[in-house]
Amino acid sequence: xxxxxxxxxxxxxxxxxxxxxxxxxxxxxxxxxxxxxxxxxxxxxxxxxxxxxxxxxxxxxxxxxxxxxxxxxxxxxxxxxxxxxxxxxxxxxxxxxxx
Numbered sequence: 001x002x003x004x005x006x007x008x009x010x011x012x013x014x015x016x017x018x019x020x021x022x023x024x025x026x027x028x029x030x031x032x033x034x035x036x037x038x039x040x041x042x043x044x045x046x047x048x049x050x051x052x053x054x055x056x057x058x059x060x061x062x063x064x065x066x067x068x069x070x071x072x073x074x075x076x077x078x079x080x081x082x083x084x085x086x087x088x089x090x091x092x093x094x095x096x097x098x099x
Contacts, residue, residue: 010048018067019058022050027096029089034082047086 007024014022028047037043040062057067070076072091078084 010046011050013042014050015055017064018055019060020055021053023053025049025051028086029094029096031082031086034080036080036082044082047090049090 010024011022014020026049028049030046032045034045035043057069075087078087
């Protein structure tokens, strides 16, 4: 049996992809009507509001080509509809949203 805390489970992928230790502040939403498989074979169906704790952005993971922080009013075009809806839900500061 794995006794890993849900916070740890949610924070580890971000550490691997970005190089940042993060804290999950809250769940933004669960997005089950979408299916998007990344080149690594990974799939994601949730979005979290994260707070960076320590570290610096890196792109050592082969699936990460570039990382940058953007002001919320200058976010570039996103990869897919799930990401667009997730950002919209975050910006509207909704309670946990399920799509």
